[in-house]
Amino acid sequence: MFDFSFAELFIVIAAAIFLIGPKDLPGVMKTLGQAVRRLQYIRYSMTSQFDQFMQENDLNEIRHFSVDPMKDSAPSTILDEKELDEAETMLPLKKTPKTDEEQSSK
Numbered sequence: 001m002f003d004f005s006f007a008e009l010f011i012v013i014a015a016a017i018f019l020i021g022p023k024d025l026p027g028v029m030k031t032l033g034q035a036v037r038r039l040q041y042i043r044y045s046m047t048s049q050f051d052q053f054m055q056e057n058d059l060n061e062i063r064h065f066s067v068d069p070m071k072d073s074a075p076s077t078i079l080d081e082k083e084l085d086e087a088e089t090m091l092p093l094k095k096t097p098k099t100d101e102e103q104s105s106k
Contacts, residue, residue: 004012020028053059 016028017025
């Protein structure tokens with residue numbers, strides 16, 4: 001997960017001892033461990049709730065569905081200007097309702 005070498009880890013530990021002090025370091029490490037444990041529990045809880053929701057609603061097949069964006073499986077829907085003009089001429093014209101002024105002029 002993390003790419004730390006022993007030399008980098010030693011420097012971090014030495015800096016922690018120097019900045020925090022050897023007397024307060026065990027308390028800080030305990031608090032840090034509790035925070036990490038709490039974050040792990042929150043992650044576990046959220047994951048289990050998500051899995052339960054997916055099973056209750058029969059959505060597990062959606063979870064494993066993935067689309068490769070580099071693979072062109074769907075036909076392209078991008079039209080150039082010429083094709084767009086041709087498509088607009090093929091559409092039936094919609095009649096707009098006449099306003100009161102237009103109706104009274106007749």
